[in-house]
Amino acid sequence: MTSDIERISYRTVGGIECVAHPQDDKNLWEYLLKERGLGKVDIIVPDELFFDKNVRVWRPEDGVRKTTEYLKNISLPKVPDTFGEAYTFPEDVSKLTMIDLGRWMFKLASWRAYCLRILTFEELDYNINKKAFDLAINNKAAETEKIQVKRVSKDFLISSIILGNKVYKSLQFKLFEQETKIKALQKILDLYQIQAECMSRELTRRDLVLKESH
Numbered sequence: 001m002t003s004d005i006e007r008i009s010y011r012t013v014g015g016i017e018c019v020a021h022p023q024d025d026k027n028l029w030e031y032l033l034k035e036r037g038l039g040k041v042d043i044i045v046p047d048e049l050f051f052d053k054n055v056r057v058w059r060p061e062d063g064v065r066k067t068t069e070y071l072k073n074i075s076l077p078k079v080p081d082t083f084g085e086a087y088t089f090p091e092d093v094s095k096l097t098m099i100d101l102g103r104w105m106f107k108l109a110s111w112r113a114y115c116l117r118i119l120t121f122e123e124l125d126y127n128i129n130k131k132a133f134d135l136a137i138n139n140k141a142a143e144t145e146k147i148q149v150k151r152v153s154k155d156f157l158i159s160s161i162i163l164g165n166k167v168y169k170s171l172q173f174k175l176f177e178q179e180t181k182i183k184a185l186q187k188i189l190d191l192y193q194i195q196a197e198c199m200s201r202e203l204t205r206r207d208l209v210l211k212e213s214h
Contacts, residue, residue, distance in 0.1 A: 008032040010043040018045075018147045067124055076117050080110040089195055093202045105199050112192040119185045126178040133171055137161060 007019050010032055020032055028045065035043045090096060096104070141157050152160075162168045 005033070005036070008036055008043070010045050018144065020147070067128070068121065071120070077110065077113045079114055082107060083111055083114055093198055096202070101199055101203055105196060108192050108196040108199070112189060112196070115185060115189055115192065119182065119189065122178060122182050122185060126175065126182060129171070129178070130175055133175060137168065
């Protein structure tokens with residue numbers, strides 16, 4: 001009789017060995033009873049049964065939306081007319097006129113300001129998603145540790161949880177993409193800053209030459 005069964009061993013898709021009891025999740029227990037009734041000894045539980053509880057309550061997009069709405073009340077730069085266009089930076093800034101130097105300074109400043117705006121929202125989205133992802137994974141790892149048969153390292157446990165669930169895998173790839181984009185934006189900001197500093201040094205040099213000539 002199925003009522004006499006007190007525990008059933010199973011494995012997650014990630015390969016973690018666990019034990020379920022009648023008082024555990026009803027859908028999980030009924031699934032295990034059905035598989036056991038088919039004569040299966042090595043029962044592998046689908047990820048939608050093992051992970052669905054965390055996935056349903058995890059909504060990091062709500063935090064992103066609220067913070068984004070808050071930032072809309074702050075004055076932020078609009079996209080400059082020349083932003084996104086390819087350009088050739090002068091190799092010898094000493095040949096530029098004072099007007100051209102000023103134009104380059106203002107142009108680089110507007111590009112850098114708008115790039116910082118993009119970076120702000122990218123980091124906002126990334127940070128909220130990353131914290132929500134870590135929280136969900138750590139909670140699931142803690143739950144799994146309580147029921148697993150063999151003790152494994154936490155790093156292995158977390159990796160198995162991610163690899164065994166398509167939702168978590170897609171979210172991890174999204175975080176990888178966001179992290180790469182943030183690093184690229186930071187490098188572009190450094191580029192604008194280097195070029196602006198080059199223009200600034202030329203202005204300082206000309207100012208010194210002018211003072212020495214008097």
